[in-house]
Amino acid sequence: MRIGIDATCWWNRRGFGRFTRQLITAILADSRGHEIYLFIDREPAPEMIRPGVRVIRVETSATVTSAAVAEGRRKLSDMLRFQRATSAHPLDVLYFPAVYSWFPTRGGAPTVITFHDAIAEHYSDLVFPDRVGRFFWNLKTWLARRTAAGFTTVSEAAREEIVRYLKIPRGKIEVVLEAADPIFARVLDPARLNEMRTRLALPPDDRLLVYVGGLAPHKNLLRLAQAFAKAAADPALDDLCLVFVGDPNGDGFHSNHEELKALIDGDARLKGRVHFTGFVPDEDLVSLYSAAHVVAMPALSEGFGLPAAEAIACGTPVIATAGGAVAEVVGAAGVFFDPLDVDDMAQAIVRTATDAALMDQLRRASLIRAAQLSWPAAAAATLDVLERFGRVR
Template identity: 45%
Template sequence: MRIGVDACCWSNRRGFGRFTRELLEAMLAIDKKNEYLFFVDKDTAAGDGMPETVRTIVAPTLVSPTEAASAEGRRSLRDVWALSRQVMKHRLDLFFFPAVYSYFPIFNRTKIVVTIHDVIADHHPDLVFPNRKLKLFWKLKQNVAIRQADLILTVSENAKQQIIEYFRLPESRVRAISEAARPVFVVLPQDKEMVSVLRRYSLDSGKRFLLYVGGISPHKNLQALVGAFHQLISDSRFADVRLMLVGDYKDDSFFSAYWPLKNYIDQLHLDERVIFTGFIADKDLAYLYNAAALMVLPSLEEGFGLPAIEAMACGTPVVSSDRGSLPEVLGEAGRFFDPLDTRMMADTLKRVLSESDLRKEMREAGLSRAQQFTWNKAAKDTLSIFNELMKR
């Protein structure tokens, strides 16, 4: 089977970029039978980490995939046609889109698999797109993708059911796999390297901090987290705790809530208690997971919630929103709150921070839970889905 892949988002630092890299690398590691062709733009082709064993086809696009997959969706018809034309030049059996963000139509009989990670943009369009024009562009792109796709892939059972219900699709057209943590995310010793990493991000060894990892988009609900954090540290038992927010906020191409969030932090006089780190490479991030008192995920919705798995793999207790896929991913290892109720969020944080036996229980359950998710399994499931589709 000749499999074409839209690898334009290979270098993207958001979750769908990581999904693309980890899944495809796992597939290439176990699949020695099929031939893969990666279709990319010139910027992606020139970047680091592209597999040397895979044939790469470069399309002459004018706009980078990061911009094209952004909230503003700036991909011209010329670029769409450039990508489509390159794909149609090759006799492919199947074409795989690891994300719908950079989708482009294919006008031949090639089987098409499109990954839709979630329906966040459909449930909360005002929190994802800055204006009406961009909402309409997104809907058009996604609707064309759904219409053309022979099969839709997603990353959790929760996301699968939401896609089926929202788009009124038969269950046979949507399949779910899962994501996993990279091997770098493991339990690490409290050594000199950890002390060095903590100092790099203005933290002292032994000091308690809450950790959030992800985007700064409005649907991530970080203003509610800051409000709950303010309530938390108003209690003298938790006056020493800090909040660390890890993720792109300056170079993120998606709709960012950074400035409203920063203004809210300043209004509450928390500018010295809340730390914005920007993007952090995985090696340092693994140390931060290990050092954190808790990982907090306050999202209004998630398709999967990869940081939850990463945190559990590092032995970090996770306190999370009860929305979207997060309860499915965390299982009994997590503790949950209503993301719209800051008092409940703060109370949940207080309870877990104050009960060492509970944290130990969550740590052990989380380590066990994380082992159930592997990229090897995701790769095998994806290949099985591809083979099944080709028999239709």
């Protein structure tokens, strides 16, 4: 079978970019003898160059990752170039690892799309800074789900949200769980951990409550800061600081970094105890997860919550929103709270900062759960879906 993959999200630094890189890499490692066609809009990554893979570069006025952002959108002419490129090849199925980069297709090959979540529909006021961006997003997703043969998503929680807000029948959506990149493993070398703290300007001895991800309104970081301020009143937490990891500009997506910064600057309880690192490369991120006392995932909704999978792969427990995708991902390696209840969130922080026996239990559970998630399994599940919907010649 000839499988086309829109690989333009490979270069995105957010979760769906990491998903695209890891999933495609795993598919290329074991493609079951299928011919793979990768459609990209810049120079190919070295990992893409291998036998049995055809890389098709489409010349566009702007790359997808620079054009399809919160306050911008792709040009119709660029989408038509991709449409012509994919229709020029005898594909049996065309796969989009994220609806973010979807474009209308022609030529008859069925399409399969990964919807990572329905956050943009569930919390549209928090995701889009203006009505124009919301209109074009809704138009794109409406066209995508009308024309696709099948869908995947990354958790059971995401599937339920997609069924409710996008009205895609549950039976048409397959769940393909993500995993951490294999580089995420516990770092024990004190020198490496100290070097990371120095590079990121973090206190050398404090325990770290770490958040990793976008600094966007639906990530619920204002309540996390408020909860930390409440928890910080406990003398047992005098050595705990809060670390926000992520691009303050949102990598082109909607960000409320300035509002978060103003809240922190205006609260005397947080003075000197909250740190913003900006974007952190993987080499330091592995060390940061390993050094963290706990990782916080307070979002109102997540499709999967890849930082949680990365944290538990480093043996670090997670505190997170109850009943959502992150709770599904980390299982017994987490402590959960009501994301709308600052007091409940604060109690989770205090509990994990003061209960040594609980933390030992969570650390053991972290490594057990992380071992159950793998990209080869995700690739195999995705190929099963593509084979089911692809044309048989």
